[in-house]
Amino acid sequence: MTALIIDVLLWGSLIGVSIIAWRQDKAVLTVALRKGGMDFINIVPRIALGVIGSGFIAAIIPSEMIVGGLGPDTGWLGVATAVVAGAATPGGPVIGFSIGAVALKGGGGMPQVVAYVVAWALFAFQRLILWEIPFMPARFVWFRAMVSLPFPFLAAAIVMVIGKP
Amino acid sequence: MSESPLKTEPADNGEGAETSPARKGKPFGWSTFVIAVLVVVSAALVWRRDGIDGVWTILFHDISLFGEIMPRVLAGCLLGGLIAAVLPHDKVSKSLGPESGLKGLLIGTAFGAILPGGPFTAYPVASALLAVGADFGATIAMVVSWTLIGYGRAVAWEMPIMGADFTLWRIVISLPMPILAGALGRFVYVRVRHRFKL
Numbered sequence: 001m002t003a004l005i006i007d008v009l010l011w012g013s014l015i016g017v018s019i020i021a022w023r024q025d026k027a028v029l030t031v032a033l034r035k036g037g038m039d040f041i042n043i044v045p046r047i048a049l050g051v052i053g054s055g056f057i058a059a060i061i062p063s064e065m066i067v068g069g070l071g072p073d074t075g076w077l078g079v080a081t082a083v084v085a086g087a088a089t090p091g092g093p094v095i096g097f098s099i100g101a102v103a104l105k106g107g108g109g110m111p112q113v114v115a116y117v118v119a120w121a122l123f124a125f126q127r128l129i130l131w132e133i134p135f136m137p138a139r140f141v142w143f144r145a146m147v148s149l150p151f152p153f154l155a156a157a158i159v160m161v162i163g164k165p
Numbered sequence: 166m167s168e169s170p171l172k173t174e175p176a177d178n179g180e181g182a183e184t185s186p187a188r189k190g191k192p193f194g195w196s197t198f199v200i201a202v203l204v205v206v207s208a209a210l211v212w213r214r215d216g217i218d219g220v221w222t223i224l225f226h227d228i229s230l231f232g233e234i235m236p237r238v239l240a241g242c243l244l245g246g247l248i249a250a251v252l253p254h255d256k257v258s259k260s261l262g263p264e265s266g267l268k269g270l271l272i273g274t275a276f277g278a279i280l281p282g283g284p285f286t287a288y289p290v291a292s293a294l295l296a297v298g299a300d301f302g303a304t305i306a307m308v309v310s311w312t313l314i315g316y317g318r319a320v321a322w323e324m325p326i327m328g329a330d331f332t333l334w335r336i337v338i339s340l341p342m343p344i345l346a347g348a349l350g351r352f353v354y355v356r357v358r359h360r361f362k363l
Contacts, residue, residue: 028251029250031250034246036244053208056220059207059215059219093318094326117323122312129197134288135245140295144346162338
């Protein structure tokens with residue numbers, strides 16, 4: 001259901017922007033669509049490799065080890081472990097959030113779990129390589145990842161101050 | 166012919182003057198190679214552990230996932246191309262450029278939060294914004310906002326798996342981060358861009 005809503009919004013936005021382009025100038029629409037189509041063709045091999053291959057990477061990661069490192073008594077060392085684990089977690093959102101959920105149910109510390117989820121969202125290495133670099137200038141991607149580095153720690157600090165939900 | 170070889174590349178590339186010519190990743194660069202090696206090694210390990218059936222199960226699942234994602238990747242690429250073509254360069258550099266201040270970071274954040282779709286939309290659109298005059302700061306705010314407070318992944322994945330309480334609470338904690346990340350990005354960018362040729 002949510003996938004359907006997201007598809008409707010996505011294709012709806014595409015149609016909306018197409019109409020704007022068409023009203024500006026028909027040539028603009030053609031050129032833009034051709035450029036977008038070329039980007040798509042260039043990117044498909046990488047996405048194919050990543051999406052079709054990431055199931056194998058996800059199948060062999062030691063998720064118990066990650067979960068074990070996020071205990072409530074691990075303090076800032078645990079937060080740092082969580083950040084490294086978040087960055088290193090391969091696969092899509094199902095893998096990342098499932099590890100977070102298991103850690104939460106298995107008695108993981110809240111600051112550590114939040115740091116893990118935020119780090120994964122901000123700079124999961126596989127997403128950087130697989131999705132972000134093909135679409136964006138590489139120097140921007142690495143710069144953004146560097147700038148994002150403090151934020152999982154900030155999130156953990158906020159949780160330590162304000163407590164659980 | 167009077168073509169100047171020095172001038173052709175930036176124009177062809179379509180990147181903004183502020184961000185000097187930038188190359189997107191090639192279809193097969195070193196990063197693809199790293200992933201390919203990881204995939205092959207992991208598949209071999211799965212094969213040793215679970216046999217050929219284990220390999221097929223994962224392969225079929227991932228191929229169907231790929232088939233599901235493909236149309237969305239196409240939509241994202243087309244959206245990126247169209248946004249780059251439609252948005253007026255001068256207005257974008259004014260409202261999202263290096264001189265756009267807090268307002269630029271707020272616009273980037275709002276844009277990232279409302280953008281529909283996954284990585285297949287966020288990154289082509291962010292790339293388009295860079296190309297038409299947004300600076301690193303505003304684009305960082307947009308990407309960070311999409312990943313931390315955007316509703317797409319939160320509704321589709323985080324809520325069902327982590328629960329609504331955790332998700333909403335995590336989003337509230339994350340609310341200031343896109344603006345802080347964008348501001349930090351600007352602060353660092355103007356200081357290191359010459360040293361690192363950014």
